[in-house]
Amino acid sequence: MTTSDSPAVWPQTLVGAGVLLTGLALAFGAIGISSEAGYGGVGPNFLPWLVSIGLTVCGAWIIWEARSGGFRELDPPSGADQAYWPGFVWVSAGLLLNAALITTIGFILSCTLCYVLAVQGLRRASGQTAVNTPRTWVTDFVVGLLISAPVFWMFTKFLAINLPGLTNTGWI
């Protein structure tokens, strides 16, 4: 448990505020849902209202817990106390570029790019030196290709799942 002057108070309060705001936003959305209940007394807006009220109450309660001694029964989170943001940026860039480019440059290239960027971030996070050498970049690129290409072929050829390609041949 944390004390009221511990650094966890603000992050925890923010989490509570996030939950509270989500609850309010859901309530706002629930206003627009009809209450047409048919034969039963329960219409399509019942669950949305229940959830939004529940989340709002939980959010308020979480804020209260955060401000009055911190979260109850809290397991200390695993790993380091401080986040390593540069690594996070690398991995996020990989994931978001993948989402943005997958339909344009195809699954194989897009996933390879995601792999290369993510592995950069993860290498940096684990404190590896020489992450920025041409050798590392080339190795990562080749490994990324070696994973994503067979995955692409396996899913498109054997399982007939549509994944976007750069060409229509189904091979790249």
Add this chain to the structure above:
Amino acid sequence: MDIFNALMAGFATAITPVNLLWCLVGCALGTAVGVLPGIGPAVAVAMLLPITAKVDITASMIFFSGIYYGAMYGGSTTSILLNTPGETASMVTAMEGNKMAKSGRAGAALATAAIGSFVAGSIATVIVTLFAPFVAEFAVKLGPPEYFLLMLLAFTTVSAVLGKSTLRGMTALLVGLAAGCVGLDQISGQGRYTGGIPELLDGIEIVLVAVGLFAVAEVLYAVLYEGRVVEDQNKLSRVHMTKADWKRSIPAWLRGTAIGTPFGCIPAGGTEIPTFLSYATEKKLASPEIKAEFGNKGAIEGVAGPEAANNATVTAALIPLLTLGIPTSNTTAILLGAFQNYGIQPGPQLFTNSAALVWALIASLYIGNVMLLVLNLPMVGLWVKLLKIPKPQLYAGILIFATVGAYGMRQSAFDLFLLYAIGLLGVLMRRFDFPTAPVVVGMILGPLAEAQLRNAVSIGEGSAMVFFQRPMSVTLVVIVVAVLVLPRLAKYWTRGKSAS
């Protein structure tokens, strides 16, 4: 003899070369994801859900269940050899198995875990075979009010009882329920929370939530907080048990099975309670000299019992899934999603409408257990090699598979952005100790529970009294209240006692 004949017919289906191959691939893949850190059976099944579009239902269910219990075998290998348990179910195995491995008995620990899993898995499969048809027969008599209450019971246990903080469990459940609301309401056909985005009319795919919360969040969490964590691996010794080991393991396996099976049967899932209970039982029953081994150089009973309990629970959890359509864990929730992809709703009708499928699935459990024993005993050295894959490459590789699962389901790049957002949510949840199982269970079971609730109230002509007028539903109401109140009373009493 009906059951026997049905089971034999199931074997006939399961033993065709194609289905055997799916079973083997599933078991091998399950063992691999169990061994690998950062990826569990729930994610593996979720990422592979797109195959439901093409692969025949029997084959894919055999495949998915192979992954499901294969991961339990693999998980124990990691928890014995590394300090980090692969999944929560192996936490207890990690405590005692690690101690054994440190004192040079890794081989014996691995053997007792694998054979114990086999014994427990097989006994529990027999119980599934014998009891599931009866439960199904009984469940046919349940109406919407009872179903709604059963689902309410599942919600209660997964959010309020299993986690440590009821508040955070409830919040997670509500988030899952909210995610389940998105899309067309299944009774009135009205769009809810779609925000004008056409992709959201179909609702949020369970694949996205599972892969986002477990796989993407795991990678983001690793890069943010766990880059510098160094793991030391214990040395693998010859996988072999002495006569004394056998003598000590067998009763522990049987006790573990006896403890684990009932926990799987009731819609109050989770393997944490039975494994801890089994561990406590073994410790309590041990003779003084063995008791000294617990937590010290490692007692074999402390691995054998919990591992058996774990597998028995996991296997028996198929009873509520198949007969009532109620999942009690992340993975069973996603298995339910797989059934839904085929337009099949597990429930009592499953045993009559899709008898061939159910019995083939049950038969494949017997076959899979034998396969897993072979995969995990003589070939354990092979799986241990997987632990040598460096973390950065492993985690970055997981992202490629996450993309396949998320994109393959609906071919929409929008889903990949959503996947990232859900991943961020998962990081926050993990950092602030919110449980994830309630999200997945709430999302899958929420719409079903809502439909049952609305049907139930319709039957009661708009009155909620319908829940109190039927004997079975009243019983369930009492159970739900008891599940909520009893643990708190117990805590209150013990606190009162220690104060006085």
